[in-house]
Amino acid sequence: MNSKFLSIRDLKKIKFKKIGSNAQISKNITIIGEKNISIGSNVRIDDYTVISSREGGLKIGSNVHIGAQSYLGCAGQIVIGNNVNISQGVRIYSKINNYLDYKRNNKILLGLVEIDNNVIIGSGTVLIGKCKISEGATIGALSLVKNNLRKWSINAGIPAKFIRLRRR
Numbered sequence: 001m002n003s004k005f006l007s008i009r010d011l012k013k014i015k016f017k018k019i020g021s022n023a024q025i026s027k028n029i030t031i032i033g034e035k036n037i038s039i040g041s042n043v044r045i046d047d048y049t050v051i052s053s054r055e056g057g058l059k060i061g062s063n064v065h066i067g068a069q070s071y072l073g074c075a076g077q078i079v080i081g082n083n084v085n086i087s088q089g090v091r092i093y094s095k096i097n098n099y100l101d102y103k104r105n106n107k108i109l110l111g112l113v114e115i116d117n118n119v120i121i122g123s124g125t126v127l128i129g130k131c132k133i134s135e136g137a138t139i140g141a142l143s144l145v146k147n148n149l150r151k152w153s154i155n156a157g158i159p160a161k162f163i164r165l166r167r168r
Helices: 008-014
Strands: 030-032 037-039 043-045 050-052 058-060 064-066 071-073 078-080 084-086 091-093 095-097 108-110 113-115 126-128 131-133 153-156 161-165
Touching: 126 131
Parallel strands: 030 050, 037 058, 043 064, 050 071, 058 078, 064 084, 071 091, 078 113, 091 126, 113 131
Antiparallel strands: 095 108, 153 161
């Protein structure tokens, strides 16, 4: 195993809820709430990623890559399927403030962010609130996703909009 990743012994010390085989987790990440995190096999999490799961939870499937400098705010819960590529600098927020209602602006909104199998998320993309990224969807770099995306679709923009279907 590359020395920039945690050793198997170090991974066991972290006390994840579950961790599969061949996990490569950078020594240079921040993990909060490891007891609420399940990680499948063949998962790689790169440098300077922050995972905050003190509340809620994070479930990562197998064959997943999370690029450097990403942020996963898991208070509402984030579920990531298998064969998913999350590029560098992606932000996923499952907990947001309700800024639409002036009198209730301190109200926190929690929502499940669900990323199905075979999804690709481009660099710098932000996923916010309750949304489902359906199987095979692709999101272009620097997009903002706040709604559900359909299966095998290509999406991009602020907010992310459907461009066309992806070839399988």
